[in-house]
Amino acid sequence: MSAIAQFRVERGILVTGGAGYIGSHAVLALKDAGWKVCVIDNLVTGFAWAVPEGVPFYEGDIADSALVARIIAEQNVGAILHFAGSVVVPESVSDPLNYYSNNTVKSRALIESAVTGGVKHFIFSSTAATYGTPETEGPITETTPQKPINPYGTSKLMTEWMLRDVASAHDFNYCALRYFNVAGADPQGRTGQSTAGATHLIKVAVEAALGKRRSVAVFGTDFDTPDGTGVRDYIHVSDLAQAHVLALEALIDEPDQSHFLNCGYGHGYSVLEVLDAVDRVTNMQIERQFSGRRAGDPASLTADSRAIRSRFGWTPRHDDLDTIVTHALAWERYLSQRLR
Structure with missing residues (x-):
């Protein structure tokens, strides 16, 4: 049995923000591919009904280390897909401390819970906003300098840095996926962008x-x-969700390799x-x-x-x-x- 197949049978996958827009699509993609999935979401912008029937759901905050530890133990979590956070750029400018709390401080708590709980694989929902305004024209590569121009981009970049440093210090690998403009909905009509006042x-x-x-x-x-x-660059949310499944497989298959990759067309x-x-x-x-x-x-x-x-x-x-x-x-x- 391959490492991926064995992992799929034995371990669970925790999706943070799994009741939200992109997270709920990732849950469906994982479930469709035969993974054991569980969800944590505080329902500030997510919806409990977006979590598929049969998927264990925990309402709570990713910074609640006791709750996350319990989930890791109960579900035998071996990997985390981290979508929970705040995503509205103008709001990050008017309320930067909230963004540094939700996107950076709480991500730090989640990463610590992963390390403490023996979770070795971590996929992070990052953003093209970490690049800021590129100085050169043309498509952005992963080596384009990261110079965010708003607190949203900075809060995400700081989490990328934490993951890089944790991977250097522990038995832990990660993939930071830098999204461009996510759009669309599940082709089967099972979930979609439901947040009121969305700016996409x-x-x-x-x-x-x-x-x-x-x-x-x-x-x-x-x-x-x-x-x-x-x-x-507009990317269909279901194609993005599939990228997360592939990232999970890559992390399991090559546990000494980490990645940071653009997600766009x-x-x-x-x-x-x-x-x-x-x-x-x-x-x-x-x-x-x-x-x-x-x-x-x-x-x-x-x-x-x-x-x-x-x-x-x-x-x-x-x-x-x-x-x-x-x-x-x-x-x-x-x-x-x-x-x-």
Whole structure:
């Protein structure tokens, strides 16, 4: 029996923030692949109903070391996928201490619980925000200097540093996955982005298409891009979840190796292209409110994703803007019915 197969039979996987947007998709991907999964979430932005039936769920905080120790023991946890945290950039600027608490201090507590509990594998939900505003044009590689320009990016980078240092000092390896713009929903309609007041463009756009918002704001029309609006790399959340499963297998298979990898498709779409896609999928016209640039917004941010493709054999299945929008729209319609 291979190391991965034996681990799958014997050990559990703890997903922090597993009742949230990306975390709930990772839970489904792990469960679909036959892993034993359990979830901890404080439900500040997550939803207990997003945790699949049969998956052990613990409501609580990742900084509660006694609770995390109990989960590790009860579920025989051998690996942690860490999604819990705060993710809104403007909010991090207005309330930096909360972000350093949620994303850095609490991550430190979780990492300590992992080491103390004998958990040797750790996958971290990081972000392209650790790169800040790149000084050179073109797709961002993993060796692009990390110079975050907001507390959100800094709080995540500090956790990457902790993982690096812990891996040097203990029998422990990790993978930090640096997300670009995550969008879409589970193709089977089992989960999706459910947080009220979300700021993700595709989420906002499909809400507008269903009458939940009056319009969509377009910040800046004078960027050095083909249509003047900012370009971003949008990755389907289910492809991202699959990347986590592959990362888990890699950590188990090569316990002396750690990784930090970009998660994106390697190409981008402008704000107007995204809104055009939503118009196309819904056969309607979303109202657009144009305004000036936001401070610190770069013209284009796309991932060089060659490393994760070659190291993990990651092959995206949903690299199509209309598909991403279609899945996001289907989930938004489900939410509308659920909340009636």
